[in-house]
Amino acid sequence: MATIQQKFEELYGKKPLIASSPGRVNLIGEHTDYNEGFVLPAAIDKRMYAAIAANGTDTINLYANEFGEHFSIKLHEIKPEKTEGWQAYALGVVYNLLQKGCRVQGVDVVMDGNVPVGAGMSSSAALTSAFGFALNELFGLGQSRLDLAYIGQKTEHIFAGALVGIMDQFASLHGKAGHVMKLDCRSMEYEYIPFHFPEYKIVMVNSMVKHELGDSEYNTRRRECEEGVAIMNKYLPGKIKSLRDVPYEQLQEHRNDMNETVYNRCLYVVTENARLLQGCGLLEHDDLKGFGELMYQTHLGLSKQYEVSCPELDFLAEQAYTYEGVVGTRMMGGGFGGCTINLVKEDRVESFSQFIKEKYRSQFNKDPEIYVTQIEDGARIEA
Ligand code: GLA
DSSP, X not given: OHHHHHHHHHHHSSOOEEEEEEEEEESSOOSOGGGTOEEOEEXXXXXXXXXEEEOSSSEXXXXXXXXXXXXXXXXXXXXXXXXXXXXXXXXXXXXHHHHTTOOOOOEEEEEEEOSOTTSSSOHHHHHHHHHHHHHHHHHTOOOOHHHHHHHHXXXXXXXXXXXXXXXXXXXXHHOBTTEEEEEETTTOOEEEEEOOOTTEEEEEEEXXXXXXXXHHHHHHHHHHHHHHHHHHXXXXXXXXXSGGGOOHHHHHHTGGGSOHHHHHHHHHHHHHHHXXXXXXXXHHTTOHHHHHHHHHHHHHIIIIISOOOOHHHHHHHHHHHTSTTEEEEEEOSSOSEEEEEEEEEGXXXXXXXXXXXXXXXXXXXXXXXXEEEOBOOOSEEOO
């Protein structure tokens, strides 16, 4: 906070408005959002910050503190196209606000934050949310948190070429300290569920793998799910809008009507939705062990049926699974790299961290980063 404020004053010689928005974890419900299913994310104690002030021109001046890079563009020059680099996210937010008729004017901006990039903790959603939140406040644009989430999602679609669902942006904007959010990605209704397990910590282990393939494979998974929907629709006409509508038994019945890949993708999504609902019931009864067992089932599904894991993530989850004091573990987020999420007994966090670091180093000759996280509030104005 102090750094970004100082940098802003140094660059532009005035005081900024500062907004921030967090990264997220997702306890269970992976790759279900764009299938109109349920997710269970929470905002965490790592945030992206946007410091901004109007500059009385029609130019946006951006500065990314982490990279020490400037980028300037006139409002009317922003084009809806895939854009390389961090500026894509800021340009996308401005573009989509303008498209909605919002009166965005020229601004000076400094962006920074501590959500690790490429770790599957939604640094880009945190960035679009922080910047959108800041612009909304500065110009009184009247956008709701949900409006801003959709703007962030559109930005990913158009400016980053990633056909993401709504989970990350939603979580970053709606997070509440000490709670996970059970979000129905069809109706967008949501419920805050207390996540009060003082003896346990949420520990992220970063595989440090960034798969270049990530975005294109993600888009492929979406297409495969749509193929499954089209096939099931032939047999249950008018009933299947998305995989959310496919009952497990019907999927089994039509197993031979689709190729094995599509079947496996559908099987994963259908069972994952059921796991999430079961998991929420377990959380209500304080059964974290039962919940953790479901997380590992999710991991296996993501790895074997949905095929979005990688050897490094599989290794991390397998090692954690049998470690005493770890009640839940799985790969998290889009996949092909990034983090595993682990629920670890507080007094075992230190030894688990040592254990997993050593194991990972000797297997892959890489040092994983470990983050012990807290569940925090979503987007807010800081100053
Ligand atoms: C990425 C996307 C989300 C979601 C997850 C997988 O994080 O941004 O919309 O689909 O992958 O659950």
